[in-house]
Amino acid sequence: MSVDTRSGDTVDSTAARPVSPGVIAMLALLAAVAPLSIDMYLPAFPRMAEEFGVSASAIQLTLTTFLVGLAIGNLVIGPLSDRFGRRPLLLVGTFVSIIATILCAWSPTVEWLTVFRFVQGFTGAAGVVLSRAVISDRARGAAAAKLFSLLVLVNGVAPVIAPLLGGAVIGLTGWRGVFWVLAGVSVLMLVGVLAVLPESHPAELRSTGGLSAMIADAREVLSNKRFLGYGGAFAFGFGVMFAYISASPFVLQEVHGLSTTWYSIAFTANALGIVVASGANAKLVDRVRPEALLRIGLVAMVAFSALLVVDAVVGPYLWATLVLLWFAVASLGLVIANATTLALGEARRAAGTGSAVMGAAQFGLAAVISPLVGLGGEGTAVPMAVTMLVSAIIGLGGVIFGTRSAAE
Template identity: 35%
Template sequence: MLKLTSPATVVTLAALTALGPLATDMYLPAMPAMAEALGTGPDRVQLTLSLYMAGFALAQLLCGPVSDRFGRRPVMIAGIALFLAASLLCALAPSIEWLLVGRFLQAFGGAAGPVLGRAAVRDIHGPLEAGRILSYMASTMALAPALAPVVGAGLLLFFGWESVFVVLALYAAVMLAVLVLVLPEPLPRARRQSIAPRAILANFRLLLGQRAFVGYTLVNAAAFSGLFAYLSGSSFVLIEYLGVAPTLYGALFTLIVAGFFAGTLVSGRYSHRLGRDRLITRGTLLCAVGGTTMASLATLGVHAPWAVVGPHMVFMLGVGILMPQTMAGALAPNPQCAGAASSLFGFLQMTIAAVVGGLVGQFHDGSTRTLALTIGLMGLLSLASHLLLVRRRAESAKRCPAGEG
């Protein structure tokens, strides 16, 4: 068994958390080909992303509280096993309807990796150290979305779109073996919670009553929705509208991930020096600048790959800074129910992102405008949530230390 505080455990948790981006990013270059092969339109194929996020969101409401009662490890094992089976169902899907069912089940199982990976970090490390560890975990797992579209494009070229889901099933099989054989249980028995619905709802009410939790969650959800809007619409915008080859699309996606990777490194390096809220201020400003730049270029009629990819790199630099810090900020005050906090955090994040992604698919007009305007709005919403909820709360706490926290 691994030691809980060892670097190998951090890498293992990062690999489990990477299931989310792998299951969304690897098949992005194949989406136009899937629409053609299954005889459907872009809106139905884009629905596989939104439905994945919806399943992911619903699963998080269950797996976090259940893991607070029974431990992280057994819930992760069950979830990854379901992800494996659902990935095979996606690979064998004869129609878009079966693919939608497979994607929902894939999300329902795959949610256990990211949700409980975050909760395990909070179990093992203190509230301040968790932010630094989550930043470095994000840097490690950034390799997944960087490589995933390139690998997906190669699989599409040589083996067809079905091979993407076969590879995801193989990845899940490896992670399942690691969970069963070498990963110890991170949640001590003394901190187990009741699984009674009344206790779960009481935890959720407690969390939703915390201005800090709501503020950090909305900042994260808005930034993540901008990222998900890009995932949902970029292949149709870049490949179909702007004529980018699938292999080049995969290469351009690595530039997007490079922005995210740089942001996570900044987040980890300056976590102690600048503090959580000052880092979040910088991250939300970058999201707002990148998003509004893309929206302005699209509104002015500048439709070119650089006008989409360049501003989104800036947006993703901000997202890389925000993600680990907002996660740590939301979980920090709640060690007694870290699983429930991680669940509710992820549920709100994914639900908002699924709605935004669905709207991008519904209102896609064949150009870059819908995608760019959506990302611009999400950048501004992230900044507004920080200024009105998180930052104002911090200033209030400085003025009145004895007041509400």
């Protein structure tokens, strides 16, 4: 039992409410929108550059601004949901995201597309940040870890499906059709929120006092060393993934000479590794503590990333690279779900703010890591492997020192 400092009421901090299949499906859809919005239009980049008469970097900027919008949107929407509730922010964010997505489809110039992509990312962040907050509101411990494993599974499958789906849509309708499809998905999400997703953050637990209370929530979350440790594992776990996603096309195709088809097969196999590990995590959390599973995943990620560095320096050798990448990426299935469960467990009173900090760090790192892995050029695997290793070490170090400092 604990006392809510704002209302003075006694709150059972261990209580959990059942999560219906409809709510689970809705949360999965919320989690899928961001990776779909990132990956579905990637196959159209050359066509878009030709249509607008601009460079590839100008088209790439539309992706960068979307990621920046996601990061900032997390920081704004998450804390606001601690005050106003999850459902109103989801409804408003999703509605505006639908408008922004339609405007992306109508964009007459790449400049307008860039602006609308930022708005789409900012408002679409509601689904990303609040799906985590809703789970934290409604589930505890192993139950929460299972639900977060589902979100990790969705985020592992969506990047595989998105380019394939996007390629089919582009072939039929052109790149603008991708945004019409995304708008339709967002409409489905809005209807789903209205139909099956009740408010999960009761009024008596919401923050009051305006901006000062929001700042106090943020200060409380950021001063929690255990939250910072687990949140760091979450963010830098995604750092490993972004390093892999950004560099693997060049490493596997330019360095190792894989064809586009074989690269797609390898990418799919690695995504399935995340799915397998996430499924195993959902089964294991009933018997093994989430913190133990998190540490196992982080240690595995460090070990296989270190071996990737060795392989990149002395080789690289194709089969060694493929096997080590598979295990390093699959380790995310143990890291992300458990890090999310443990971090938000430390921010129970302000789950929206905690989720916002994690999401902003996640997408902020994505914007930083993408250029880092290209520093050595397209003919070496060393930058990718080193970036993965450094990210994994920081994630593990955060958990070790965060939990140790909090215990002292």
